[in-house]
Ligand SMILES: [Zn+2]
């Protein structure tokens with residue numbers, strides 16, 4: 001069975017200590033045939049400060065080139081990046097993504113909009129004291145998602161349910177109040193031949209994805225990657241059996257890997 005993890009981090013991300021060797025060896029141990037390293041390039045830090053709008057590829061390229069041919073026939077190793085808040089400067093993002101070795105780009109939103117202060121969603125969600133605070137975060141997030149899909153610098157939308165990871169569960173919030181807007185976002189994704197990912201968040205969020213994936217599927221969405229978002233090797237391919245079960249129950253038969261920013265489909269259940 002061919003299986004890939006298309007969202008993982010290494011020490012080229014400021015919040016990971018993992019080496020690419022550790023991540024690759026964990027992938028082999030988990031029976032994966034392909035991984036794509038997607039280190040962070042965020043345009044804002046958690047406090048809302050602007051970060052460089054030119055991405056320095058040197059460290060990512062160096063570790064990838066060193067290892068890409070180490071496991072021939074056993075593990076395909078591809079180079080990607082996770083862009084955080086690319087909506088802030090789409091032209092700068094596009095310029096930095098012009099790298100011949102680059103196969104795949106995840107477009108993520110880790111921060112609030114500039115109008116809302118630009119602080120990290122992780123930070124503001126942990127400061128939530130009311131359900132209304134949580135809803136305001138989601139409302140702002142949907143505004144940015146609508147902007148992001150109009151830009152070019154991404155292949156799949158990263159962890160679409162991201163704020164729900166951190167908003168206190170007791171508020172019982174989900175994306176239902178924004179369903180029509182989310183559907184429109186997905187229609188735009190599909191019309192462009194782009195996709196979304198099922199991000200297992202180290203195995204913690206599979207059940208939260210059901211309705212969102214069902215909506216995407218109902219609208220005709222087929223381009224889908226599967227990723228663990230592992231910042232440590234113990235989370236590579238986390239909860240993939242449950243994720244595959246969910247995908248099959250929703251009628252998804254294919255998953256994608258990428259070559260030169262173009263999706264290739266492989267059968268998810270064989
Ligand atoms: Zn992310």
Ligand SMILES: [Zn+2]
Pocket residue numbers: 007008009082229
């Ligand atoms: Zn990530």
